[in-house]
Amino acid sequence: MKTDNKQNYKDSKVYLIGSGIAGLASAVYLEKDVGVPGENIHILEKDLIAGGATDGAGDKDKGFVVRGGRMHEMHYECYWELLSHIPSLEDSNISVRDESYEFNQRFVSNAQARLLKEGKKLDVSSYGLSFKQQADFIKLTYVSESSLADKRM
Numbered sequence: 001m002k003t004d005n006k007q008n009y010k011d012s013k014v015y016l017i018g019s020g021i022a023g024l025a026s027a028v029y030l031e032k033d034v035g036v037p038g039e040n041i042h043i044l045e046k047d048l049i050a051g052g053a054t055d056g057a058g059d060k061d062k063g064f065v066v067r068g069g070r071m072h073e074m075h076y077e078c079y080w081e082l083l084s085h086i087p088s089l090e091d092s093n094i095s096v097r098d099e100s101y102e103f104n105q106r107f108v109s110n111a112q113a114r115l116l117k118e119g120k121k122l123d124v125s126s127y128g129l130s131f132k133q134q135a136d137f138i139k140l141t142y143v144s145e146s147s148l149a150d151k152r153m
C-alpha cells in the first residue's frame, strides 16, 4: 500500500509476527511507502534466532553456517528492490544490493552439492520419484495454463 499522505500513519503501531524475510520486508515498506515510523514497528519472533529461514551464524575463524544454499538469481526483482533500500553494514553509502552484486562478481558460486549427510553428498537426483512421475513433471512444464484450469493435483 503506497500512500501520498504518510502523515496519516505516523502514529500507527504495527506488530509483525515472525522475523523472516516476509516480516522484514513488510517493515521496510511500511516505513518507506506508508510512513509508519520504524520505532512503531514491532517484530515478534518465537525463536531465539532472528531471520527465519534466512538465518545464518558463525565467525571468520570457525566458519559460517546458513540453513541452506542461497540462490540470489537476477530475476528476483522484488528481492533486489528490497535490498536496494538497505544500507550495507560495512559501508552505509552503498546498498546491500550493490554490495551483493559486487560480491557475486568476485566470488562466482561453485556449489557441488545440495544435501549432505555425515559429510557425504546425498544423491537425491530422483527426489524419490519414479521414472513415470519424473516424466509427468516434465510434461507438465510444456502444457498450457488454460488446459490445467479445471484439474486438481
Ligand SMILES: Cc1cc2nc3c(=O)[nH]c(=O)nc-3n(C[C@H](O)[C@H](O)[C@H](O)COP(=O)(O)OP(=O)(O)OC[C@H]3O[C@@H](n4cnc5c(N)ncnc54)[C@H](O)[C@@H]3O)c2cc1C
Pocket: 017, 018, 019, 020, 021, 022, 023, 044, 045, 046, 047, 050, 051, 052, 053, 054, 067, 068, 069, 070, 071, 072
Ligand atoms: C534450506 C533452504 C534453502 C533455501 N534456498 C533458497 C534459495 O536459494 N532461494 C530462495 O529464493 N529461497 C530459498 N529458500 C526459501 C526461502 O528461504 C523462504 O521461502 C523464505 O525465507 C521464507 O520467508 P518467510 O519470512 O515467509 O518465512 P520464515 O523465514 O519461515 O519466517 C517465519 C518466522 O516466523 C516465526 N514464527 C512463526 N510462527 C510464529 C509465532 N506464532 N510467533 C512468533 N514468531 C513466529 C518463525 O520462527 C520464523 O522465524 C530456502 C529455504 C531453506 C529452508
